[in-house]
Amino acid sequence: MAERKRQLVAAEITEAALQLCAVKGFDSTTVDEIVEAAGISRRTFFRYFSSKEDVAIQLLASLGADMRDELRARPAGEAPAVALRHAVGMAIDHCVDEPVKSLRVVQLILRTPVLHARMLERQAQWREWLTADLAGRLGRDPATDLFPEMAAGMALAAFEAAMRHWSVSDGAADPHELTDRAFAVIGPALDPRR
Amino acid sequence: MAERKRQLVAAEITEAALQLCAVKGFDSTTVDEIVEAAGISRRTFFRYFSSKEDVAIQLLASLGADMRDELRARPAGEAPAVALRHAVGMAIDHCVDEPVKSLRVVQLILRTPVLHARMLERQAQWREWLTADLAGRLGRDPATDLFPEMAAGMALAAFEAAMRHWSVSDGAADPHELTDRAFAVIGPALDPRR
DNA sequence: TCGAAAGTGGCACTCAGTGTCAAGGGAGGC
């Protein structure tokens, strides 16, 4: 019940922030403007979000966790290319499910350098998760074997590329089709045999 | 002559900043401490560097330009895998030439999230440069063809992985050998034939 | 030698983020 209210307030803040950023841009939007629009105090804002960037980045937080969980859930014997495609597909589904909201956030992030940087930093965490799972399922030591790390990096590069092209197409392109094409490029390198 | 002094002051600031960050960590080091150690005013600091992060990131600025220039200088008919390996090698050479200084900076960046984020943002710029050159030399349209973008992304992922493993090995590993192993993974995907 | 131009320092300001404390508001025990 208290949790419900908390999520409600967070959604209120997020909506106010995105609205303002869409008009004035992220950098020119101050926290004071956001809290006034959301009807809360400045101090409360920072109890819900650790920073101004966090409001935008938080919306993508679950993507990484979903990718990690999906990869874990894939059959152990599945080829890395297939398992990774499904994992990334789980994140892509978020964009397909809520195209308007997702597109707005993705475009804001990609056109705001500081937000883009934060998102890339998040992806570094995702890469570590994927690397650990791949190393486990392939029985390789990620400290000495670069394959798991590179495979995770390539999958995330494909994800990034799909997001980027989806963003510049203003949502006209199909995210899954873009992802398929990106995976077609990296496919030949995702086969672990040597 | 004025340019000489400018570079001298910049080097002074950088040295003071790295020294302090090595002891106290980046976040706990204030600009006031840096300017006091460097013997300049706070205002002058921000005339040399646009932000505190910039002091560390600036040291890697030339890497991206070198990669881009080297890729441009490679023969037009050269295979992407070979050309990209040479381009990345140009950046790796910096680390090999000045191992102590480079290692110190790389380790600071990799262990400081905000610096890591800034560096990744820089790499996004490098990726655009490499993408444009690859698209040109392969005669492909990067707006519709994902290959140049993915190839650039994979090359930078290899660079990142090599830097990371070089950093955690405390400089014991050979950066070029790490890069070769990373490129061996992505090699099968860098062949543009379809 | 004089004057323009550039570099430097000092000051005041905005804004992000944090610690602290007091007030409000709901849930449970008397």
Next chain:
DNA sequence: GCCTCCCTTGACACTGAGTGCCACTTTCGA
């Protein structure tokens, strides 16, 4: 019904990053 405890909120003050402005110094060319 009332009191108490606990959690949330708001207000205030503070630090630190980054910027605009102005005065001063240095330097270079006329």
